[in-house]
Amino acid sequence: xxxxxxxxxxxxxxxxxxxxxxxxxxxxxxxxxxxxxxxxxxxxxxxxxxxxxxxxxxxxxxxxxxxxxxxxxxxxxxxxxxxxxxxxxxxxxxxxxxxxxxxxxxxxxxxxxxxxxxxxxxxxxxxxxxxxxxxxxxxxxxxxxxxxxxxxxxxxxxxxxxxxxxxxxxxxxxxxxxxxxxxxxxxxxxxxxxxxxxxxxxxxxxxxxxxxxxxxxxxxxxxxxxxxxxxxxxxxxxxxxxxxxxxxxxxxxxxxxxxxxxxxxxxxxxxxxxxxxxxxxxxxxxxxxxxxxxxxxxxxxxxxxxxxxxxxxxxxxxxxxxxxxxxxxxxxxxxxxxxxxxxxxxxxxxxxxxxxxxxxxxxxxxxxxxxxxxxxxxxxxxxxxxxxxxxxxxxxxxxxxxxxxxxxxxxxxxxxxxxxxxxxxxxxxxxxxxxxxxxxxxxxxxxxxxxxxxxxxxxxxxxxxxxxxxxxxxxxxxxxxxxxxxxxxxxxxxxxxxxxxxxxxxxxxxxxx
Amino acid sequence: xxxxxxxxxxxxxxxxxxxxxxxxxxxxxxxxxxxxxxxxxxxxxxxxxxxxxxxxxxxxxxxxxxxxxxxxxxxxxxxxxxxxxxxxxxxxxxxxxxxxxxxxxxxxxxxxxxxxxxxxxxxxxxxxxxxxxxxxxxxxxxxxxxxxxxxxxxxxxxxxxxxxxxxxxxxxxxxxxxxxxxxxxxxxxxxxxxxxxxxxxxxxxxxxxxxxxxxxxxxxxxxxxxxxxxxxxxxxxxxxxxxxxxxxxxxxxxxxxxxxxxxxxxxxxxxxxxxxxxxxxxxxxxxxxxxxxxxxxxxxxxxxxxxxxxxx
Numbered sequence: 001x002x003x004x005x006x007x008x009x010x011x012x013x014x015x016x017x018x019x020x021x022x023x024x025x026x027x028x029x030x031x032x033x034x035x036x037x038x039x040x041x042x043x044x045x046x047x048x049x050x051x052x053x054x055x056x057x058x059x060x061x062x063x064x065x066x067x068x069x070x071x072x073x074x075x076x077x078x079x080x081x082x083x084x085x086x087x088x089x090x091x092x093x094x095x096x097x098x099x100x101x102x103x104x105x106x107x108x109x110x111x112x113x114x115x116x117x118x119x120x121x122x123x124x125x126x127x128x129x130x131x132x133x134x135x136x137x138x139x140x141x142x143x144x145x146x147x148x149x150x151x152x153x154x155x156x157x158x159x160x161x162x163x164x165x166x167x168x169x170x171x172x173x174x175x176x177x178x179x180x181x182x183x184x185x186x187x188x189x190x191x192x193x194x195x196x197x198x199x200x201x202x203x204x205x206x207x208x209x210x211x212x213x214x215x216x217x218x219x220x221x222x223x224x225x226x227x228x229x230x231x232x233x234x235x236x237x238x239x240x241x242x243x244x245x246x247x248x249x250x251x252x253x254x255x256x257x258x259x260x261x262x263x264x265x266x267x268x269x270x271x272x273x274x275x276x277x278x279x280x281x282x283x284x285x286x287x288x289x290x291x292x293x294x295x296x297x298x299x300x301x302x303x304x305x306x307x308x309x310x311x312x313x314x315x316x317x318x319x320x321x322x323x324x325x326x327x328x329x330x331x332x333x334x335x336x337x338x339x340x341x342x343x344x345x346x347x348x349x350x351x352x353x354x355x356x357x358x359x360x361x362x363x364x365x366x367x368x369x370x371x372x373x374x375x376x377x378x379x380x381x382x383x384x385x386x387x388x389x390x391x392x393x394x395x396x397x398x399x400x401x402x403x404x405x406x407x408x409x410x411x412x413x414x415x416x417x418x419x420x421x422x423x424x425x426x427x428x429x430x431x432x433x434x435x436x437x438x439x440x441x442x443x444x445x446x447x448x449x450x451x452x453x454x455x456x457x458x459x460x461x462x463x464x465x466x467x468x469x470x471x472x473x474x475x476x477x478x479x480x481x482x483x484x485x486x487x488x489x490x491x492x493x494x495x496x497x498x499x500x501x502x503x504x505x506x507x508x509x510x511x512x513x
Numbered sequence: 514x515x516x517x518x519x520x521x522x523x524x525x526x527x528x529x530x531x532x533x534x535x536x537x538x539x540x541x542x543x544x545x546x547x548x549x550x551x552x553x554x555x556x557x558x559x560x561x562x563x564x565x566x567x568x569x570x571x572x573x574x575x576x577x578x579x580x581x582x583x584x585x586x587x588x589x590x591x592x593x594x595x596x597x598x599x600x601x602x603x604x605x606x607x608x609x610x611x612x613x614x615x616x617x618x619x620x621x622x623x624x625x626x627x628x629x630x631x632x633x634x635x636x637x638x639x640x641x642x643x644x645x646x647x648x649x650x651x652x653x654x655x656x657x658x659x660x661x662x663x664x665x666x667x668x669x670x671x672x673x674x675x676x677x678x679x680x681x682x683x684x685x686x687x688x689x690x691x692x693x694x695x696x697x698x699x700x701x702x703x704x705x706x707x708x709x710x711x712x713x714x715x716x717x718x719x720x721x722x723x724x725x726x727x728x729x730x731x732x733x734x735x736x737x738x739x740x741x742x743x744x745x746x747x748x749x750x751x752x753x754x755x756x757x758x759x760x761x762x763x764x765x766x767x768x769x770x771x772x773x774x775x776x777x778x779x780x781x782x783x784x785x786x787x788x789x790x791x792x793x794x795x796x797x798x799x800x801x802x803x804x805x806x807x808x809x810x811x812x813x814x815x816x817x818x819x820x821x822x823x824x825x
Contacts, residue, residue, distance in 0.1 A: 104565050124789075125566035220767065279655040283676040283766040347566040455789070456582040463588060463782055467767040476677050477768060492587060 050075075050085040051354040053110040056100055059090040060406035061397055070375050070402050077367055082357040088372070090404055101126070107348040110355040113410060116340045118153065118161060119235055123452045127160035128345035128352050134159060137353050138360035144413065146437070151446030152338040161342035165363060166414035167305035167432035168338055169331035169439040172226040175315055176299035177292070178322045180204060180211070188326050194227040194301070195267055197328075201276040204298045214271065215297035216281040217288045220470025222268055223301030223328075228260040232334040232442035234502055235449035240465045242458075243499040248443055250510065252503040254495070256487060265472050265479045272475030281474035293320030301328060307431050314423060331435060334442040341410055362412030369412045375402035388421040447509045454501045457494035464489045559795040579795035588779060593752075596775040599683075599759075600751045603690055604744060610695040612736065615702035616728055631703075634696025642757025649689060649762055676764055679772040686773070689762055690755070698743075705739040706732060741815060741822045749808030752776060752800045776800060 064070075067088045075085045089109060091099050096115065103109040104126050114121055121127050131154075134142050142150070144165055153161040174188075174197065181188060184207050186200055201213035216222050225238045232245040234252065241255040255261060271277045278284065278297070288300040304311045304325075312325040343362075345355045361368040374381040374389055380400045381389045397403050408417055415429060451458055468486035471477040555569075562575040583589055614634065621627045637645070652659045653675035661672045675681060709732065717727050754775035763773045780796040816823035 101565070105568065120789075125564035219765070279674070280676065282768065283764045285764065456578075459582040459792070460588065463770075463779060466782060467770045469767065471677060471768045476674060 050079055050083055051351045052085050052087065053349075053351055053355045053358055054087040054089055054108060055111040055355075055358070056089040056091060056096075056103060056109045057113060057404070058093050058096045058115065058407060058410055059404040060093060061403050063090055063092050064402045067402065069379075070371060073371050073376055074368060077365065077371075078358060078361065081361065081365075082354070084351075084354045084358050086358055090407075104346045104348055107346075107350065109346055110349040110351060111343060111345060111359060113164065113341055113343050114161065114339070116237055116336075118339050118342055118344075119155075119448065119451055121344060122155050122160050123450065125347050126344065128347050128349060129158050129160060130162075130345055130352070130356060131157075131159040133353060133356050134162075137356035138162070138363070141360045141363040144363060148446045149338050152335045152448060153342050154446075155448055155450060161339070161344045162359065162363075163338045164341040164343065164410060164412065164414070166341075166409045167435060169333055169432075169435040170226075170303035170305050170337060171331040172223065172301065172303050172328040173308065173311060173325045174299050174301050174328055175288075175292075175312070175319070175323050175325050177319075178324045180208065180298055181324060183207075188324070191326055191328070194223070194264060194328050198267065198270070198276075201271065201298075202274070205274065205276060208298075210296070211298050212275065212278050212296055213298045214277040214281075215288050215291040215300040216278060216284060216474060217300055217302045219284055220282045220474060222277060222281055222474045224261075224264050224268055224473040225255075226301065226303045227264055227328055228258060229329050230332050230440065230442075231255075232332075232444050233336050234334075234444070234447070234506070235336060235451065237336070240462050240469070242461060242465075242495065243502045245442065245444055245506075250443065250506065252499050252506060254487075254490075254499060256483065256490070262479075262483065265475075265483065268473065268475035269479045270475070277475055279476070282470040282476045289315070289318040289320075292323070293318070295320070305331070305432065305435070307428050310423065310425075310428050331439045332442065333436075333439050333445060335445060335447055338445075339448070343412075359412075364413070364416070366416045366418070369416060370418050372411060373404050373408060373417060375400065375404075383418070384421060387418060388424070389418045390421045444506060444509070447506060449502055449505060451498075451501075454494070454498050457497045460493035461490060461495050461498060464493045464495075555794055556798055558791055559798045561791055563790045575791075579789075579791040580799060582792055583776075583780075583796060583799060588774065591771060592774045592776050592779045595772065596754050596777075597751055599686065599754065599775065600747070602683075602687055603694075604747045604751075606687065607691065607695060607698055608740060608744065610691055611698035612702050612733075612740070614695060614699035615706055616732060618699065618703055619706045620724075631696075631700075634699065636696075637693045638697040640693070642755075642761040645689065645693065646757075646761035646764065649685070650764065653685075676766040677768045679769045682763060682769055682772045686758060686762065690758055693758075701743065702736060702739060705736055709735050738822045741819070745808065745811055745815065748811045749804050751807055752803045754778070756781070 067090065071086060071088055074088075078084045078086060089103075093115075097117070100109065100112045104112070118127075130137075141162060145163070149163060150159060153159060153163055172194075174191070176188070180186075184203055186203060188200065191197060191200065197214075204211060204213045214222065221239065225241065228246070230247045231241075233241055234244055236242050236244070243252040244255045244258075245251075246253060246258060246260075268277065272279070278291070284291075288302065291297050292300065306314070308325045308327060312323050315325070316322045343359050345352045345359070349355055362372065363369075370389075377383065378392070380392070380402050382392050383389055391397065391400055391403075397405060404411075405420060408414060415433060419425075419429075464486070468477075468482060468489065472479060472482050472486065558569060558572075559579055560574055560576065561569070561572045562578070563569065564572045567573075618627055618631060621630070650658070653661075655661060655672065655674050655676070658675070660675070665672060673681075675685075713731055714727055717731060722730065754777045756777050759773050759775045760778050760781065763769045766773075776796065777800075780793060812823055812825060
């Protein structure tokens, strides 16, 4: 019912917007004014011959009512530097994908970014081919990237996006409550991987039977898919993997046939039987931070791209307790860690060169990127002597007129952003930069998988995965029988076609290297 | 002469009579046009390989490619079976419950009690599925749920992982559906019963008919047209499922798909990942065409058997 509603609405809205070209169709207020502004500026060139572009991005903060002052502050820089005026279109995460797809369809926006869906965006023609433009419009940005990194946003040798420059290397960690660990004198330094956790959990359970040692990160995600080392996901999300590479072996292998998968599934199953993991982990709708702050859980396992101490420090407030972090393995870089969030010029943009020039500034000009993030100095933020940023006296992220601080990992260049006070020390930044360049990297780094030939199979297979993976990953079903059933169901859904297609494309890619 | 003169007047009076009615209907007609007819242009997206750059008119055609994913696995059989069987169960059991409630309420006569029961039966219908899903969750969750911790414990039985055991869900979903909808459905039957001529009952009781006989010999036969219309309308939607019931109430638990997957939830889950406009249009079209065929067939059958009660 809902699906049909959405699809008919979508189709309807598209038709309507074709008929009523240029009228304000946008659902959000920002979207409406923005599209009108663009239309006016493009036809009348009222703003003195500056090229107008619109930038749609996700804000995890409150969506601001009025972006005009921030735009003016940006334009004072961009008019002189590149002769461009920019309109900002911050959107909430819930609306983003849908609003962007409509806006691209209508030619209302010039720049947007992907959220793990680059392959799909390229396949449906949403991305402008910027291969020949980047050397002219954004050479400084290009120089920031290693050559291999930009291959992650290419398809068939053409460049369609620029990855957001940020700490890429995600490391699997255990986030645990320090008070319990100290009280019981737990030896967490002995923990090198997830199997070492069993005795720790046993100690916690024995001393505190009312505590459940492990909470899921989110529904059906015990952390298991992060613990298996050296995985190149070949374009899949870690929540729904299919064929992967492990280590240096260039044979595409089913994720669920890996010996490590079976091993960890068995371990989690034992945890489930011993009440070491939340019983409803496969179906709960609560996320880790919420569960931790309820006081009923000892730890959870997720991946972060910041140093252990920084991660623990920033997670203490949302978890409600002081937490510590230990690594459960090493970070590993593959194509998807680079291209998950990448900046795209819309295929329907009328001013792709101007848009790319502006993107270039978000990677290279600290004033531009920080104005986008923090807004107006004095009104939205104040700058401290040590280069960090605070909110004005008596204000916070929720009360200032404009802030997009939580989009720091989404926009432009993370390494030239001013850190919020209490985070991002110089040592941390150096560590993160070091990780980006030196963390172990998949031999297939730069390979992108084009799923358009097996899209039918993907839909069917992803349904099967959602059916079995959460239960197995959280130990709530018998590992052996569920795995056998799971593998058969995958086969029936056309799984082997996907693996074969991946291998074919990978072999072709290897040949070309 | 006189005839010629009277004609325009006749037309005029006809408009004068129906004009205000048309005016009243205008917003409704407009709504139908905008909401139900204009989006129908989207149908041909089902046969296109949608490209953002080329737009909906210029995207290339791709035949029945978009429909393939619906039939790619044995999931197609499972979800179609689930959708139809649940709907059949809902139609049959729902109608029986609704009529029973209507007859019982009617027997109470006009009193405060009736109003009270009617309102409390109607209340669940006003709640959103998300809220209901959490009410069900409060009963069923493994750690602190009411059933595991109170009822099963008192009976000395083992805990049940409700959200992992698919066998229970046909019953759970049917109960939840009835709890939410039976009261609402009963209103229509209550209205139909209220429309039955009271003198028929008086005559019957004079002839010595018991209350039971009155129900089975008078009320039920006279409700037949209403039942047929309601059933026909429900049958037309037999390929559509109540998304909230099948998606929210089982908490989207993967282990339950074998008994909770319907066409709508399958399409939703598949397309949330791929965000493919063509495929969702294809699925919507598939459901509509099947629904259309079934409602026409059912109506033809009714017309054969009992032509007065056919819809068209």
